[in-house]
Amino acid sequence: MISNKFQFHYYLPDHAAALPEQGWKVHVSAFYDNYHRILKKVAAYCYLHDIPFKYVTTIQLRHFLGRQCSRLSAGKVITIYPTNSVQFCDIMTDLYKVLHAEHGPYILTDHRYRSARCLYYRYGTITRQQRVVYTANGIALPDANEPIYTNKTHAFNPLIDYGAPRNTDESGYLFSQYSITGAYQFSNFGGIYKGLQKSSGKEVVIKEARSYLGESEKITAINLRKHELTMLTRYAKTGLFPTVLDHFQESENYYLVTQMVPGKTLASLKKEIYLGGIALTNKSAISECKKRILVVTRELQNLFRKAHQIGIYLNDVSLDNFVQQPDGTIRMIDAESVNVIDQPVFAETGTPEYNDQNLESGKLPLVTRDNKRLGYLLIDLVCTANDLLTLDHTGRQTKRVFKAFCTMYRCPTLYQIVCHLEEWGCSDLPISKPRYPLPKVARDLQNISRWQEQNPTVPVSLKKGDMQMDSKALNSLNEQLRANHSLVLSKQDASRMIEMSF
Numbered sequence: 001m002i003s004n005k006f007q008f009h010y011y012l013p014d015h016a017a018a019l020p021e022q023g024w025k026v027h028v029s030a031f032y033d034n035y036h037r038i039l040k041k042v043a044a045y046c047y048l049h050d051i052p053f054k055y056v057t058t059i060q061l062r063h064f065l066g067r068q069c070s071r072l073s074a075g076k077v078i079t080i081y082p083t084n085s086v087q088f089c090d091i092m093t094d095l096y097k098v099l100h101a102e103h104g105p106y107i108l109t110d111h112r113y114r115s116a117r118c119l120y121y122r123y124g125t126i127t128r129q130q131r132v133v134y135t136a137n138g139i140a141l142p143d144a145n146e147p148i149y150t151n152k153t154h155a156f157n158p159l160i161d162y163g164a165p166r167n168t169d170e171s172g173y174l175f176s177q178y179s180i181t182g183a184y185q186f187s188n189f190g191g192i193y194k195g196l197q198k199s200s201g202k203e204v205v206i207k208e209a210r211s212y213l214g215e216s217e218k219i220t221a222i223n224l225r226k227h228e229l230t231m232l233t234r235y236a237k238t239g240l241f242p243t244v245l246d247h248f249q250e251s252e253n254y255y256l257v258t259q260m261v262p263g264k265t266l267a268s269l270k271k272e273i274y275l276g277g278i279a280l281t282n283k284s285a286i287s288e289c290k291k292r293i294l295v296v297t298r299e300l301q302n303l304f305r306k307a308h309q310i311g312i313y314l315n316d317v318s319l320d321n322f323v324q325q326p327d328g329t330i331r332m333i334d335a336e337s338v339n340v341i342d343q344p345v346f347a348e349t350g351t352p353e354y355n356d357q358n359l360e361s362g363k364l365p366l367v368t369r370d371n372k373r374l375g376y377l378l379i380d381l382v383c384t385a386n387d388l389l390t391l392d393h394t395g396r397q398t399k400r401v402f403k404a405f406c407t408m409y410r411c412p413t414l415y416q417i418v419c420h421l422e423e424w425g426c427s428d429l430p431i432s433k434p435r436y437p438l439p440k441v442a443r444d445l446q447n448i449s450r451w452q453e454q455n456p457t458v459p460v461s462l463k464k465g466d467m468q469m470d471s472k473a474l475n476s477l478n479e480q481l482r483a484n485h486s487l488v489l490s491k492q493d494a495s496r497m498i499e500m501s502f
Contacts, residue, residue: 029104
């Protein structure tokens with residue numbers, strides 16, 4: 001019998017023995033490009049021996065692979081449930097023979113079996129609903145709540161422990177050469193840390209890439225970081241990126257060390273130059289803010305123009321990836337997705353709020369892709385109208401709101417720059433009072449988002465390329481917008497927005 005629950009499919013043999021509440025269980029990891037091959041091998045084995053297992057559907061792999069997935073669930077695309085320790089040992093021994101040549105992401109909560117690259121195990125809950133395990137003395141402990149392998153109950157491990165535990169010793173090269181003083185971010189692929197180089201006392205950035213984590217056998221955390229090393233080294237003299245200081249492999253993980261670029265990320269700078277947060281009556285603050293915005297805009301244009309002239313595709317455009325230095329110049333600090341324009345793109349990426357349907361088609365030239373993302377980044381700096389791209393991938397609603405905003409705040413230069421980057425073909429801003437006052441523009445954004453949150457299961461009848469939307473959904477949305485004295489969408493516009501929302 002196969003049942004479907006949450007994001008998993010379950011195989012539950014009719015004649016299988018009763019499963020324990022807790023015990024040893026097996027996790028098999030895989031990448032996008034070898035998942036089906038691995039699943040077929042595991043399924044054939046479990047069908048033959050009447051062993052229960054669960055697996056994710058292809059469309060939901062993104063929740064278990066990639067940079068942003070939880071470190072506690074990353075890689076766990078197949079779970080096998082032994083009925084006892086004897087069967088557990090048989091499963092591990094048999095599947096090792098079948099899967100020893102396969103590769104998958106490292107599962108941080110589990111122990112890797114021998115030299116396998118996709119076969120893991122741990123002691124944990126099986127049939128118990130609560131995520132707790134009990135010791136022999138009846139003490140309840142949280143199950144797998146940290147991204148590291150532990151056997152909290154000290155349950156007897158029936159396997160011969162071939163695999164070495166992960167290195168937690170601080171006597172290696174990393175800690176002998178560098179002091180970790182803080183963390184910028186953590187992700188499934190590895191952390192980015194603030195540090196000090198002990199020999200010089202210089203502030204550095206340490207980028208970690210964990211072994212056997214990634215989206216495919218090509219696009220792994222380590223390969224992405226090594227690609228960044230290649231780009232930073234090749235273009236070291238351009239002044240566009242940080243300087244590489246060191247790189248090394250330790251405990252199967254890879255580390256790239258770069259100089260600390262002084263200044264503020266554009267995400268931090270946005271708090272200071274967010275024009276939409278200034279009252280229209282505060283003319284002096286608006287004037288000063290617009291000057292700063294144009295300085296940032298010109299510096300970003302210079303950076304993108306220089307990159308394109310020397311043949312660089314920047315690709316991963318977001319506020320967190322650029323730093324304005326004390327002298328006003330801007331540098332890109334994340335180059336793992338940077339690519340040479342006349343070579344195949346190593347890993348295409350993109351911030352959802354900076355991607356419209358033309359960018360997602362993949363048909364645009366690389367320079368055009370960069371320019372369009374720069375346009376959306378500039379919109380994000382001043383009014384976040386680009387957030388509408390998550391609802392309307394055509395970009396029309398973003399353009400409408402941004403035009404209203406620029407009219408209200410008298411930003412013709414910024415408007416024309418963005419129009420040029422987005423290839424909107426815009427005319428000059430109207431001098432008369434705009435059709436949509438600023439408070440109304442803000443309500444538009446809030447009401448559309450609120451309606452989407454309140455109606456997660458509104459019936460929508462859509463076909464690929466067919467902009468048909470259930471009339472109830474259209475009426476529901478427009479009723480809320482009318483009630484709040486907001487905009488009323490045409491059926492075509494609403495259809496596109498709903499299509500991209502569900």
